[in-house]
Amino acid sequence: MDKREPSDSPDGNAGTERDPEHIPADKPVDLIPKAVLEYRPRPTTPLELLIDPSLGVILGRSESFHRKYRSMGLGLIGAVTESSEDVLTSLFGMPVNLDLVSPHVMLVAGKRGSGKSYTLGLISEELARAMARKEIEVAVVVIDTVDVFRQVIEPNTDQGDLLRKWGLEAQGFPAAVYIPRRAFSHLPDEVKKRSKLFPLAISPSELSLSDWAYVLEKSGILSTAIENLINDVIDSLRRGYTRETGKEEPPRSDFSIQDMIQCVDANAGLSDLYKPATRTALVQRLRRAQHLGVFHPGGTSAQDLAVAGRITIVDVAPLGSDADAVLAILTNMLSRQILTYRMAWTDEGTSAREELPPTWLIVDEAQTLVPRSGSTPAKDAIVSYAKLGRRFGCSLVLCTQQPSAVSDEAISQADIVISHSLSHDADIKALQQRAPAVMPEEFKDKAFISGLPRGVALVFDQSTENRRGFVMQARPRMSKHGGTDRVSALLEATKLLPPEAPESEVGAPTIGGRASEDEAGRPAELPGVPRPPLKLSREDWNVLDGWIREYVKALFERQKREYAITEESAPRIGEASSEALGAAVSEETPSIPFESTSHIDYSDIAARKFGALSETLLEKAMERQVLYAKSSHEFLFKKDSEYRETVTVRRTGVEGVTFLQSVVATLMSLGLAVDSIRHTEGFTFVLMRKDAMRASISVGVSEESACVPVVIIGPDRKAVSSLSAKVRSSVR
Ligand SMILES: Nc1ncnc2c1ncn2[C@@H]1O[C@H](COP(=O)(O)OP(=O)(O)OP(=O)(O)O)[C@@H](O)[C@H]1O
Ligand SMILES: [Mg+2]
Structure with a gap:
C-alpha cells in the first residue's frame, strides 16, 4: 500500500495558510460524555493513536503534518468508545477528528442498516463546516442511489438534546440536489426551490x-x-x-x-x-x-456539479431499478472529467482551482459500480481516480455493504477504512486483508464484528502514528438523514410517470405553478400525512395519485414489452394460477380465506419465475410488485397516514416456495396471522395481519436466487419499525 505523507502542496485542500495568531490555547479537550457511549468493548491490545491533548484523536495525518495545521481542517466524526481498565491510558470518550486538508481515499463498509450512509453524511457535514470556517476550499459531490442525502439542507431538530451532549447544534448545510431531468420538470416550482433541486442530464x-x-x-x-x-x-x-x-x-x-x-x-x-x-x-x-428522462442534449458537466464551497447531491433514486447503467455512465463521466481538469493544471501551469476545485467524490453502494469481478462503464474510471486522484487534490469515499464484492484495485488504495458491522465471512476476510492498520485479534472474531451496534465502527488509518484499528461511536448527524419528507413521495411518484409521457420541456410541468393557497390567502389544507413540510394543493396530490394508477398499468405493459424486446421467453405464470385461471389473461382469483392460521396449503402457492436478472433488479422488481400489484396494494394501502417498511430477504440455491414458507413461519412466530392468499399475474401474495398492522409477502426467483419482500404497514410508526426489525433479525 502506498505509504505517503498527506500532501500540503497547493493542490491540497487547504483554503488559506494557518494564521499562527489563532492557534488555540492548549485547553484539554472535553471528553464526550459516557452517557452517550453505551457500547464499551474492552480489547486487550494497547491502543496507540495520534492524540492532540486539546483536540483528541487525529485521523489521516502524520505527527509533523498535524503540528503544521493543528485544529485547521479537522472534522469531528465520532468518539473512541473502547474502554480500558487503566484509567491513565484509557482513551474512552476522546473525540475522533478526521483530516480534511489533504486528499484521502476512504472505504466505508458495513452490512445493511449498519449506519454507512449516515457516516457518509457526517463526513459531508464536516467538509461543509470546515468550508464555512474557511479552512478548506473543496467541492463535495455525493452520488446517492436511494434518496438518503437530500435532506442535508435541513437541521436535525429531532436530536437537539443528543447533539448538545456532543457539543453540537442542529444545522442544515448548503447543498444542491440534482435529480433526473424528467423528474425535475414534473415537480412543482415551489418544491424545486425549497428543496434546492436542479435537473440532471447526460448528453x-x-x-x-x-x-x-x-x-x-x-x-x-x-x-x-x-x-x-x-x-x-x-x-x-x-x-x-x-x-x-x-x-x-x-x-x-x-x-x-x-x-x-x-x-x-x-x-x-x-x-x-x-x-x-x-x-x-x-x-x-x-x-x-x-x-428514463435523463438523456438530453447539453448534459450536466463536472463543472456544474463540482462547485467549491457546496455539497452537490446527485440523487438518482427517481430512476428506480433502471438506475444502474445510468449511474455507472454518470460516475464514469464525472470521475474522468474531474481527474482530467485537475491534471490539466500540472500540464499548463495554470491554477487547477480555476478549472475545478479539489473534489471529494462520495459514492454510496459502490459494489455495483466497481465490482470485484466483471466490468461496468464506471469501473476503470473509479479505479484510476482512486489511484491518481490524491496526487491532484481529489478524494474518494467508497461505501459498500460487501467489501468482498468491490474491486480490490480500488479498495487497496484506501488510506482510511471505517467498517461498521459485517456478518459474512468473505466480507470480514476482505476487511482483514485490506485494513490499513493492525487489527487486534478481538476484532477478527466474527461474533464481535457482526455484533457491533448501529453507528459503531472499527476505524483503521494508514498513518504510522495510528498503529492499530479502534472502535468508534459515530457522532449524531447535525442535518437530517434519509428521504423521509414529502419530496420523497413526489420523487417516488415521478418514477411512475407513464412511459408515454413526451420528454417534456423543462418549465412545462404537469403539476405545480398553481396557487397552493386558498382565496383567503391561507395555505390550502393538506390531506392528513405524517410530516407535511410542503404546501401542495389537493389537486396536485390528485395528479400524483393519477400517476400512480397509470404506473401500475404501465408497469405491466412495459414488463411485457421488455420481455418481447430482450427475446426472452415470457415470464412463466405460476402453475396453480394459470390452470385455475385458464389461458385468458385473468387479473385476479378470489381470495382464499384461512380458517386456521396454522394450516396453509402451500401447494397452491407459486413462485414467480423471471429470466436472468441481477439480484438487485430481482429485489426491486419484487418490491414493486408487493407495493403495486392490485390485490396486495389494496390490502396494504388503506389510509394515507400509515407507516411503511420493507424488509427484503434473498437466498440462493433454495426452492422459492420453501423459502416463502420459512418467511411466513417466521412472521407467524412473531404473532402475525394469515388473512388471505391472493394470486395476481402469476404472483402469489400472502397477506397477513397483527392487530392494526398488515403485511404482504411474495416470492420471485431468477436462476439460483429467490427473493422475498415483506412490506409492513400500520398506523403506529414504532410498532411497524419494531416488527420490521424483528423480521429483519429473525429471517437473516
Ligand atoms: N451513528 C448513528 N446514530 C444514530 N442513528 C444512526 C447512526 N447510524 C445510523 N443510524 C440510523 O440507522 C438507520 C440505518 O442507517 P443507514 O441508512 O446509514 O444504514 P446503511 O448502512 O447505509 O444501510 P443500507 O445498506 O441499507 O444503505 C438510519 O435510520 C439511521 O438514522
Ligand atoms: Mg445506505
Whole structure:
C-alpha cells in the first residue's frame, strides 16, 4: 500500500495558510460524555493513536503534518468508545477528528442498516463546516442511489438534546440536489426551490459505444448488427445525412435520443444496410432509454456539479431499478472529467482551482459500480481516480455493504477504512486483508464484528502514528438523514410517470405553478400525512395519485414489452394460477380465506419465475410488485397516514416456495396471522395481519436466487419499525 505523507502542496485542500495568531490555547479537550457511549468493548491490545491533548484523536495525518495545521481542517466524526481498565491510558470518550486538508481515499463498509450512509453524511457535514470556517476550499459531490442525502439542507431538530451532549447544534448545510431531468420538470416550482433541486442530464452525444450497450441492454452486450447500426447512426448525425425524402440533415455536435430515432427511421443510407427487424429493435431500445428522462442534449458537466464551497447531491433514486447503467455512465463521466481538469493544471501551469476545485467524490453502494469481478462503464474510471486522484487534490469515499464484492484495485488504495458491522465471512476476510492498520485479534472474531451496534465502527488509518484499528461511536448527524419528507413521495411518484409521457420541456410541468393557497390567502389544507413540510394543493396530490394508477398499468405493459424486446421467453405464470385461471389473461382469483392460521396449503402457492436478472433488479422488481400489484396494494394501502417498511430477504440455491414458507413461519412466530392468499399475474401474495398492522409477502426467483419482500404497514410508526426489525433479525 502506498505509504505517503498527506500532501500540503497547493493542490491540497487547504483554503488559506494557518494564521499562527489563532492557534488555540492548549485547553484539554472535553471528553464526550459516557452517557452517550453505551457500547464499551474492552480489547486487550494497547491502543496507540495520534492524540492532540486539546483536540483528541487525529485521523489521516502524520505527527509533523498535524503540528503544521493543528485544529485547521479537522472534522469531528465520532468518539473512541473502547474502554480500558487503566484509567491513565484509557482513551474512552476522546473525540475522533478526521483530516480534511489533504486528499484521502476512504472505504466505508458495513452490512445493511449498519449506519454507512449516515457516516457518509457526517463526513459531508464536516467538509461543509470546515468550508464555512474557511479552512478548506473543496467541492463535495455525493452520488446517492436511494434518496438518503437530500435532506442535508435541513437541521436535525429531532436530536437537539443528543447533539448538545456532543457539543453540537442542529444545522442544515448548503447543498444542491440534482435529480433526473424528467423528474425535475414534473415537480412543482415551489418544491424545486425549497428543496434546492436542479435537473440532471447526460448528453447522448457523450456516450461511447460500450456505454450505449449498457444503457440499451442489461447484460451490456449488443448484437453485432445493432452495434454497427448505432455506430452508423451516431456517425450520420455527426456528419449530417440525407433523408429518404431527399432532405439534407445538417451535421450536429450534440443530439437527442429523438434525433437518433429519427435518423434510424429516415436515413436513406441505413435502410439499405440494415434489416427492418434490426432497425425496429434499436428504436425500441432507444425509446426505453428515452423514458428514463435523463438523456438530453447539453448534459450536466463536472463543472456544474463540482462547485467549491457546496455539497452537490446527485440523487438518482427517481430512476428506480433502471438506475444502474445510468449511474455507472454518470460516475464514469464525472470521475474522468474531474481527474482530467485537475491534471490539466500540472500540464499548463495554470491554477487547477480555476478549472475545478479539489473534489471529494462520495459514492454510496459502490459494489455495483466497481465490482470485484466483471466490468461496468464506471469501473476503470473509479479505479484510476482512486489511484491518481490524491496526487491532484481529489478524494474518494467508497461505501459498500460487501467489501468482498468491490474491486480490490480500488479498495487497496484506501488510506482510511471505517467498517461498521459485517456478518459474512468473505466480507470480514476482505476487511482483514485490506485494513490499513493492525487489527487486534478481538476484532477478527466474527461474533464481535457482526455484533457491533448501529453507528459503531472499527476505524483503521494508514498513518504510522495510528498503529492499530479502534472502535468508534459515530457522532449524531447535525442535518437530517434519509428521504423521509414529502419530496420523497413526489420523487417516488415521478418514477411512475407513464412511459408515454413526451420528454417534456423543462418549465412545462404537469403539476405545480398553481396557487397552493386558498382565496383567503391561507395555505390550502393538506390531506392528513405524517410530516407535511410542503404546501401542495389537493389537486396536485390528485395528479400524483393519477400517476400512480397509470404506473401500475404501465408497469405491466412495459414488463411485457421488455420481455418481447430482450427475446426472452415470457415470464412463466405460476402453475396453480394459470390452470385455475385458464389461458385468458385473468387479473385476479378470489381470495382464499384461512380458517386456521396454522394450516396453509402451500401447494397452491407459486413462485414467480423471471429470466436472468441481477439480484438487485430481482429485489426491486419484487418490491414493486408487493407495493403495486392490485390485490396486495389494496390490502396494504388503506389510509394515507400509515407507516411503511420493507424488509427484503434473498437466498440462493433454495426452492422459492420453501423459502416463502420459512418467511411466513417466521412472521407467524412473531404473532402475525394469515388473512388471505391472493394470486395476481402469476404472483402469489400472502397477506397477513397483527392487530392494526398488515403485511404482504411474495416470492420471485431468477436462476439460483429467490427473493422475498415483506412490506409492513400500520398506523403506529414504532410498532411497524419494531416488527420490521424483528423480521429483519429473525429471517437473516
Ligand atoms: N451513528 C448513528 N446514530 C444514530 N442513528 C444512526 C447512526 N447510524 C445510523 N443510524 C440510523 O440507522 C438507520 C440505518 O442507517 P443507514 O441508512 O446509514 O444504514 P446503511 O448502512 O447505509 O444501510 P443500507 O445498506 O441499507 O444503505 C438510519 O435510520 C439511521 O438514522
Ligand atoms: Mg445506505
